[in-house]
Amino acid sequence: MLHELPLAKVYQFIEPGPVALLTTQRPGHKPNVMTLSWHMMMEFEPPLIGCIVSGNNHSFATLEQTGEAVLAVPPASLAETVAAVGNCTGRDTDKFGVYPLTPLPAKLVGAPLVGEAIVSLECRVRDTTLAQTYNMFVLEVVRAWINPALAEAPTLHHHGYGTFVLDGETIKVKSKMR
């Protein structure tokens, strides 16, 4: 069902700024998932992605402890789930049990892929220099998966307080920009 995505193409999914889901898993515990919009590409290949995970989040401790996560991009059709996941905490909620998200085993990390996502990126924490000052983690994508049936699905862009803008028209401009 999921196909492997070449690491060199990862930036095409993250650079446009979609709302993302971040999954983590502590050994012996159920997996957790949070909603995340504060991320950016930092390098093409191997793909490096910076992201902010608030120290208040259950995921922060797991990310620090395990050094692993999956960053997944959900289609716009999951907007209500994405918002709901962002409004509760893994401290008291089994989010994969409550919401229509399917955790699938990853190849290289303990955190699960998301069956309903467009892409799922297996990540290892590469740098925590700014974790204490800004809650920032640098993730290295070590393996990437795409759901071909969703390859053209629109993504969500968060404008605050549950307002999302969906991908619209695609245009092509003469450019050398990678």
Add this chain to the structure above:
Amino acid sequence: MLHELPLAKVYQFIEPGPVALLTTQRPGHKPNVMTLSWHMMMEFEPPLIGCIVSGNNHSFATLEQTGEAVLAVPPASLAETVAAVGNCTGRDTDKFGVYPLTPLPAKLVGAPLVGEAIVSLECRVRDTTLAQTYNMFVLEVVRAWINPALAEAPTLHHHGYGTFVLDGETIKVKSKMR
């Protein structure tokens, strides 16, 4: 023509991941502008924005030297200009002289606002810890401006090689997420 934008609202324009323009200016020189899609919010207020400015870029040296920049979000109607600006260098091109972008004086920084942008954010470099390793700068927004006539204009999201997706439909989901 430009209205002041409260700093607490800055994230609503950056979090969705639009293509941005970054202006810089060395004292005694003409202002420069580059195209940038690798950025993320890091804090709500005062707004902190992380961004990657390649060490190959003319802007990198100016940003390091002056510690000031303006991050501006162009409307989708500027797609060709945005791509063209991204395809040349301030080393040999006076981009404000060549492309239809108007530099306007900022209040607190030496770099210019962009008259045709939706928002222009006056920024000071706050942290360069990761500048050498990842070309990353943490910018603090110290003053922000919005062009009311463009407040609802669609923005651009870059998918690589000159392919841009424009903002489409807006949806509102029940959410406490700021």
